[in-house]
Amino acid sequence: MKRFLSLMLIMGSIAFANAQTMNIENSRKVATKGYAEREVTPDIIYLSISLKEYCPDNNPKKKVGIEVLEKQLFDGAMAAGVKKEDFTIQNIYSFNYENKKKNTELLQSRQYRIKVTNLNNLNTMMEKVDAKGLQNTSISGYDHSKRREIEKELKTAAVKDARSNAEILAGADGQAIGRLLIINDNTSINFNDFIPAPRMFARAAVMDSADGGTEELNIDIRPIKLNYYIDTVFEIK
Numbered sequence: 001m002k003r004f005l006s007l008m009l010i011m012g013s014i015a016f017a018n019a020q021t022m023n024i025e026n027s028r029k030v031a032t033k034g035y036a037e038r039e040v041t042p043d044i045i046y047l048s049i050s051l052k053e054y055c056p057d058n059n060p061k062k063k064v065g066i067e068v069l070e071k072q073l074f075d076g077a078m079a080a081g082v083k084k085e086d087f088t089i090q091n092i093y094s095f096n097y098e099n100k101k102k103n104t105e106l107l108q109s110r111q112y113r114i115k116v117t118n119l120n121n122l123n124t125m126m127e128k129v130d131a132k133g134l135q136n137t138s139i140s141g142y143d144h145s146k147r148r149e150i151e152k153e154l155k156t157a158a159v160k161d162a163r164s165n166a167e168i169l170a171g172a173d174g175q176a177i178g179r180l181l182i183i184n185d186n187t188s189i190n191f192n193d194f195i196p197a198p199r200m201f202a203r204a205a206v207m208d209s210a211d212g213g214t215e216e217l218n219i220d221i222r223p224i225k226l227n228y229y230i231d232t233v234f235e236i237k
Helices: 002-026 066-079 119-126 147-171
Strands: 029-040 044-052 087-098 104-116 134-143 177-185 206-208 214-216 224-236
Touching (some): 029 147, 044 066, 066 119, 104 119, 147 177
Antiparallel strands (some): 044 104, 044 134, 177 224
């Protein structure tokens, strides 16, 4: 008996779903698109910084180890206001180095991923690192602390834009718009899609001032334009 009732319930659900689909397919409707955009300046920047061991005067006995360089970078990052959990190792490499005696020395290189919120603190971080051990630095990613709120607002604006477009189309024939029958979310917002071509940072971002001294550069991140698209189908009353 229970099996019979379960079967009847399933068949009833299928019939109801089919009836709903037929109602949508047979109703008068209008299909249109919705669009929203916003210009946003990322407030989270991910730096990629690589350090490498080196031998002063080609002397392996004087090798400056990766742990020493890492401690310098870590201390600089903490001084610049970086949180400990935002300082991570991204990759580890090794490479052969040939000294004066033609002996091959295996040296190590490490790549770090550091999350920062202000590039103007870059000097504070980098000035503590031995310049000879600094291999390269670049921006590896962007993000925003209110990304979810921004996405929600863009989706809402896109739906409103779609309804407005549908009202214009239906109104041209003296019709009115009813329920929203179908909506397809076609956009996935990813701040990393807007990463610029990797660019090298100078060891110290400084410029000459009028009195002959130096002052920090005010580095700004370029705003990003986010676009959001949806496809919709509205009922015509």
